[in-house]
Amino acid sequence: MTISNDLFERAQRLIPGGVNSPVRAFRSVGGAPFFVKSARGATLTTADDQELIDFVCTWGPAIHGHNHPVIKAAIAAALENGTSFGTPNPYEVEMAELIVQFFPSIQKVRMCNSGTEATMSAIRLARGFTRRDKIIKFAGCYHGHSDSLLIKAGSGALTHGSPDSAGVPASFAQETVVLPYNDRAALVEAFATYPEQISCVIIEPYCGNVGFIMPDAGYLSYLREITARHGTLLIFDEVMTGFRLARGGVQELESIVPDLTTLGKIIGGGLPVGAFGGRADIMDYLAPLGPVYQAGTLSGNPLAMAAGIAALKLLTELNPYAKLDALGRQMQDAVMEAAQAKGLPVQMPQRGAMFSIFFNASPVRDYTTALQSDAKLFARFFHACLDRGVYLAPSAYEAGFLSTAHAGAAIDRACEIFDQVIREL
Numbered sequence: 339m340t341i342s343n344d345l346f347e348r349a350q351r352l353i354p355g356g357v358n359s360p361v362r363a364f365r366s367v368g369g370a371p372f373f374v375k376s377a378r379g380a381t382l383t384t385a386d387d388q389e390l391i392d393f394v395c396t397w398g399p400a401i402h403g404h405n406h407p408v409i410k411a412a413i414a415a416a417l418e419n420g421t422s423f424g425t426p427n428p429y430e431v432e433m434a435e436l437i438v439q440f441f442p443s444i445q446k447v448r449m450c451n452s453g454t455e456a457t458m459s460a461i462r463l464a465r466g467f468t469r470r471d472k473i474i475k476f477a478g479c480y481h482g483h484s485d486s487l488l489i490k491a492g493s494g495a496l497t498h499g500s501p502d503s504a505g506v507p508a509s510f511a512q513e514t515v516v517l518p519y520n521d522r523a524a525l526v527e528a529f530a531t532y533p534e535q536i537s538c539v540i541i542e543p544y545c546g547n548v549g550f551i552m553p554d555a556g557y558l559s560y561l562r563e564i565t566a567r568h569g570t571l572l573i574f575d576e577v578m579t580g581f582r583l584a585r586g587g588v589q590e591l592e593s594i595v596p597d598l599t600t601l602g603k604i605i606g607g608g609l610p611v612g613a614f615g616g617r618a619d620i621m622d623y624l625a626p627l628g629p630v631y632q633a634g635t636l637s638g639n640p641l642a643m644a645a646g647i648a649a650l651k652l653l654t655e656l657n658p659y660a661k662l663d664a665l666g667r668q669m670q671d672a673v674m675e676a677a678q679a680k681g682l683p684v685q686m687p688q689r690g691a692m693f694s695i696f697f698n699a700s701p702v703r704d705y706t707t708a709l710q711s712d713a714k715l716f717a718r719f720f721h722a723c724l725d726r727g728v729y730l731a732p733s734a735y736e737a738g739f740l741s742t743a744h745a746g747a748a749i750d751r752a753c754e755i756f757d758q759v760i761r762e763l
């Protein structure tokens with residue numbers, strides 16, 4: 339019995355599924371999850387002292403690698419002054435000033451404690467500001483687990499959504515329209531079907547929760563144009579892509595100005611933080627100024643702010659984006675060369691420090707084509723890599739993440755292992 343197995347047995351007695359977030363349970367790849375006792379740089383150390391090269395990076399936050407000394411020191415310094423005040427504190431002001439520097443579309447910002455809180459609050463704000471109830475989201479995009487967003491496409495292309503989880507009332511699902519990603523005609527039809535009823539469109543501008551999928555050329559600018567034309571707010575959910583693909587996220591890469599942006603992950607430097615922001619005229623609808631209520635006991639927590647400020651300042655100092663993209667391309671070359679040699683159909687979309695490996699003969703451009711990938715083969719690939727010391731996201735439909743700490747030995751070793759594993763699949 340390994341220590342991880344023993345911990346998992348104990349955990350399952352008291353924690354549903356033995357985990358505090360479902361994807362960690364390895365249900366889609368099989369087997370039992372390992373437990374981690376420490377992390378540093380690109381490496382996780384399991385409870386059984388196995389060292390793993392980590393391509394999950396705690397689902398995005400660890401862009402500087404785990405336990406970066408500068409972030410650690412910032413938390414330690416803040417800790418000297420206490421852990422939480424429940425009052426405004428200087429860190430919150432510095433964080434807000436940094437965010438608006440990184441994201442010019444954000445004129446005002448509100449801190450919260452997770453990506454879920456950020457998107458849930460942004461939706462409520464959009465509904466309050468527009469006085470409209472319906473929202474549009476896209477199949478395959480995940481925005482956290484608030485009721486209005488745990489909705490899958492309805493039976494008909496344009497009928498209201500249906501709950502994607504037990505416990506979400508059908509009446510809530512009625513207000514969410516789920517469209518195919520990358521499909522302009524579906525957008526036109528939705529706005530024609532629900533004139534002046536759509537409060538907002540929320541999108542992962544580059545998808546990271548159905549694997550990594552980038553939009554067709556021009557799709558995002560089309561989305562910006564049609565939402566503006568219909569008085570519908572455009573919300574870019576950059577919880578995953580913000581600060582990761584560029585300092586200013588996808589909206590910087592694509593030169594799009596959304597009305598609201600949601601942020602998370604990197605912004606907390608590994609501690610629990612979310613944020614949402616955008617046009618001041620919209621943000622001023624929030625309490626205590628306006629009629630849209632939103633709150634949080636630990637929002638703007640000094641320790642989390644100190645960690646996030648250190649992480650964002652490091653991004654400015656290092657400007658690591660070209661380097662991260664080179665690491666991603668090095669990995670893509672290794673995987674695609676081995677797949678070609680093996681005659682294995684593999685798609686590996688990659689941009690900067692995000693990628694996915696789909697076992698699929700055709701390019702993956704939306705939820706439907708993603709589901710045509712060979713998830714069983716991915717599970718075999720996942721475990722073969724894990725056995726050799728490389729940890730990928732435990733699902734065929736998640737994005738992979740790189741950090742600056744992967745440069746050098748870690749990426750070289752990982753590429754050797756990807757090559758070996760693919761040739762032996």
Ligand code: KE4
Binds near residue numbers: 360454546736
């Ligand atoms: P959190 O509530 O998990 O902090 O954020 C929700 C969220 C919102 N928006 C986007 C684009 C996200 O990717 C997420 C969360 N991402 C998942 C990764 N697939 C978190 C991992 C998990 O659920 O354990």
